[in-house]
Amino acid sequence: MRKKTAYGIQTRGDRYTAVGLVPEDDGRWRITTRETGTHAAGPGLDLRRAIGSKGTPLGLVLNRKTVRNALTSFPRLKRKELDKAVHGWVAREEGTPVADWQVAWTELQRPEPDPENTDVFLLYCPKWELQAFQQRIAGWGGQISRIIPEFTVLDQMYRQYGSGRHDLQGWNLVYVTAQEQFLCVANHEGMILTRELPADLNEGGNRQEHIERLATEVDRSLFFARQTEYNPRIDRVVVCGEAGLAADLVALLNRDTSVPAELWDLNTLFTMPEGEWDETLILPAMAAVLASGKGGLNLQAGTGTGLLPPVLRRRLALAAVTAAWTLVPLLTVGGLVTSRIQDHYLDAAQVRMQEALVRAEEAKQVYQAEKLLEDKENHIRQAARFQRDYAGVLLHLASLTPDEIVFKDLRLGDGTDGEPRIYLTGESTSNLVEDAQQAFIAFQGALGGSPLLTPEGEPRKLVISAERQGGGMRKKVEFSMECGIRQGTAVPVEEPAVALREEN
Template identity: 30%
Template sequence: MKKRHGYSLNIDGKQALILKIRTVSDTSYCLEFVERTGNDHPESLERLRELTRPRRRVVTNLPNDGVHLLTAKLPALASKALTSAIQGVVNRKEGGLPGDWITQHTQLPAEPGPTLSAAAGDDYCIIYADSALLAERFTLAEEVGCHPLGMLPDFLALEDLFRRHGPEGRDNGPWNLVFLGQDERFLCVGDEHGLLFSRPLPEDLSGDTDRTDYLERLATEIERSSFFAQQAERSLVVRNIMICGQPDLADELAEHLKQHVDAIVQRWRPEDIFETEVDEPLWPLTLHLGRAVAAVHGPLCELLPPGAKGSPVKLVSRQVGIALAAFVTGAVSMLLAGGLLTSHVQQDYLREADVRINRLYTLAGQASADYLQNRALQARQDNVDRLGR
């Protein structure tokens, strides 16, 4: 097997962390070095020079709060029109003009059950980021002489690694992926088709003494996120919880959840797929390793600013883009409002209204049970907060 290499470049203010891996097999890697600049290490300059050499595969970082997730339903459209319509959806939510946001989308499979006509449209998972932020972060990487093939926030770096090398069972329905790091703590809810959302988790203020209250708080947040996933328009019933990160805390949380939640709880150790030539623990480097693995294979999520070398994003000129997006956005709004629906589609819509109504009766019964469950979760959170005072 020909060895391939991947680099992670994490830029944080005036500091940078550079990490290099190589492939050992299809499912394992070796960490060759970790270098932190700005710490007077004599190798720092040489490591930076290595990134500037031709054909280096580098993925750099983005802030978690700079990348957003959205699910939207759109009618059937041609490729370019669909891209413009998706940008229109993001613009309506966030504001701005076409070109202000870089998007990537994935079409989601139709929900099981009675099928609706094409007029109902398809669901799309949309990942998007501010193009100005992407340009700024790309420029930071260029300033050290490298041209990244991708940029990933921590939650997408972990999700990329999880989709490639996660534990068995990750494809057995929706999952809640929990990461407990030294500086970052978050969860991601999704399934084999895409992410639904990511959200931060509270910091551990127990001082490594009695973590009971903190574990209870984490459990409540995890259950609450699973509850929200079930209530979302793209309803996911989460039955799998995967926990990774700080070994002792992750182990304790896994045991706590096994006793208190109705779900399959697994302890995932992504660091186990890495050999190392570095004398430091691997788990604190999990997110950097995820970016390096993405660099080896190519990121599953490709967010780059317009005009970046190697960027998969193909943008028409700003003037044409604005005109096309305005046209498609208006057309989509009219379609959704019924202004351009033909009488044939209207008849289909009316027939299928009965299907929707019957489904709503079923959902109403579920909502009643879910409401009671959420009340119980909130009461438990209030009790934890009261005991923690």
């Protein structure tokens, strides 16, 4: 079976170092790819294709100066509550919202367990810095497996592959090269302290002075570690990095300090085709190894907390498998019973649904019939509420008519516009023609001021004549005219005493 190549990338300023490696049968890793360049130019086509292939492990070495770390205690809580407490501690410590930080943490186990408190080692980094770091290699493709700072890369690598680590209770892991100088104090439960070491300000001009300064800081770090609440026991100082510098530092530490020091030879872990070890490849090569594994701290989004210990994970997995095999028969029988119950319920529900549809259709028809009847009754009631009071109009006309005027003909009819009209034919009589005319004029004036009637134009007929009556002559004015009925003559009529239809 072909072994999967894992890749690690470390950036320094605007430059990057990329390493690809594969595991060998003897437990070592063979470096197959090494490439350096600028982020502006980007990786070569072969490297881009290799990293972008599906399932390729990819680890990123994050600049440790952008990452904070702390060792603190919390009240004993469940894991979800403890995770919230850790994030809250970071936000309170930095004075910014929780959402501004990417946090990874792991729980430490004291030699003597504390029933009330939990020790936690945590890493946290501003999300904007992490996103800027990821943006630099966004065009490379691939799925990032792990993002951790340099000291975490070194610590996790030593925990898994350091020689003699099982015989130690605690250690001071020192990394020195021309570019990187730092240390981390840890034990089997977790990391306790990290410190920067002084850089070579003379750039190799006074090597012995630089080594002495390194030894002084390493010895001071042991003192600082003992001042912590955890107070670890440090059995060994383990030095790695650039082979010559690391060997000289080990010799000086063994001569001047009380804690034994030893060299961690990284050539036992990695091989190169050329046979030459390049110190700039150490950290990205370690990141590639860690990316191909599981567990440990990780600042990649969605993997913020450390995983459970391996022994506990195996026990939980075994318990889950056992429970699954036990539950299979129960689940099978339960599934059959549930299926039959559901089928019976669905059949009954289908029958009830059909019955409900029939009743709904009947109710719909009844409602439509009732609605039609109600609309008819409302229309009749509305029409009956308003009708023209013709009797009142005629009485009003009589009240306007002088005594001298007698109607020969009076008819109600519709005009050309469909509105009702009163057609009048009559005469005004008197002994004197002036009185007859005056009575007709008064009648016209009364009609003009009537609130109910209005004369329509001039009289159709107007004749002044005389007729013999008794022993003398009687004067008269004959007329024929048309009157309209004003709209205001529509007056409300009281509701009938008995309703048209009784409501249920």
